[in-house]
Amino acid sequence: MKYDIIGDIHGCFDELLSLIDKLGYIMQNNIPVHPDGRSLAFVGDAMDRGPNSVETLSLLFRMQDAGSLHYSPGNHCNKFYRFAKGNHVxxxxxxxxTVAELDALPVEKRLDFLKRYRHFYEALPLYQLLDNEKLVIAHAGIRESMIGSPESKKIRVFVTYGDVTGERHPDGRPVRRDWAKTYKGAPFIVYGHTPVRQARFLNNTVNIDTGCVFGGALTAIRYPEMEIVETPSLQPYMPDRFTTFN
Structure with missing residues (x-):
């Protein structure tokens, strides 16, 4: 199976449609289908920050219903799930x-959407293990020792939030270690979560979160070809939101 793996969308629905088109997919019954049998996959965080989270999630719902969804949930997915359950978030x-978009819907549609999202999230695996375990898609990355291990809180936190130190940046974001620097595993890992200016290949991993919602680009990697395909963002450029690694 060949995959086209898309980075963090964050409600940038127009850019998503543009990238899907650029990757050669056509819409059939409102579902993207590739004439060569390729499959779309996602590193998570489809919602929040951007202008159109509801339409983005609605497309993913349809893909899930059609059995064509490969999606690894991220920290924003988890937070929205807790909100959808009625928790104080x-x-x-x-x-x-995202909440503002929901509040603009009729009450019944809002309730239906939150219910559908709960079902969506609860059906997702923590990360995707594909191509006979040669490909891993994990939102914030994963250590080799965690791949295939029984699910634990430690693994859930790492995959969802990254290799956090417990410290926080002045704006409240957690400080994260550069786990990819020491990765030596055989599976190729595709992840996002930390915005970078261009796809970052390192030690059999690639970060494809190129900060679309911050004015960068929405990026996909074609697997197994390792070809990068991207579409420019339509959002205002916010250079301070991108991470520069040493």
Whole structure:
């Protein structure tokens, strides 16, 4: 199977449609289908911050219903799930934009959407293990020793939030270690979560979160070809939101 793996979307629905088109997919019954049998996959965080989280998630719902979805949930996915369950969740760091979209819907549609999202999230694996375990798609990355291990809180936190130190940046974001620097595993790992200016290949891993919602680009990697395909962002450029690694 060949995959086209897309980075963090964050509600950038127009850019997503543009990238899907550039990758050669056509819409059949409102589902993207590739004439050569390729499959789309996602590193997570489809919602929050950007202008159109509801339409982005609705497309993913349809793909899930059709059995064609490969999606690895991220920290924003988890936070929105807790909100959808009725938990008290602080509406900051982008959640407020998704909630504003929902509040604009009729009450019944809003309730139906939150119910559908709960089902969506609960059906997702923690990460994707594909191509006979040669390909791993994990939102924030994963250590080799964690791949295939029984699910634990430690693995859930790492895959969803990254290799966090417990410290925080002044804006409240957690400080994360550069786990890819020491990765020596055989499986090729595709991840996102930390915005970089261009796809970052390192030690049999690639970060494809190129900060679309911050004015960068929406990026996909074609597997197994290892070809990068991207579409420019339509959002304002925010250079301070991109990470530079040593």
């Amino acid at each position: 602080e509406q900051i760091h982008g959640l407020e934009t």
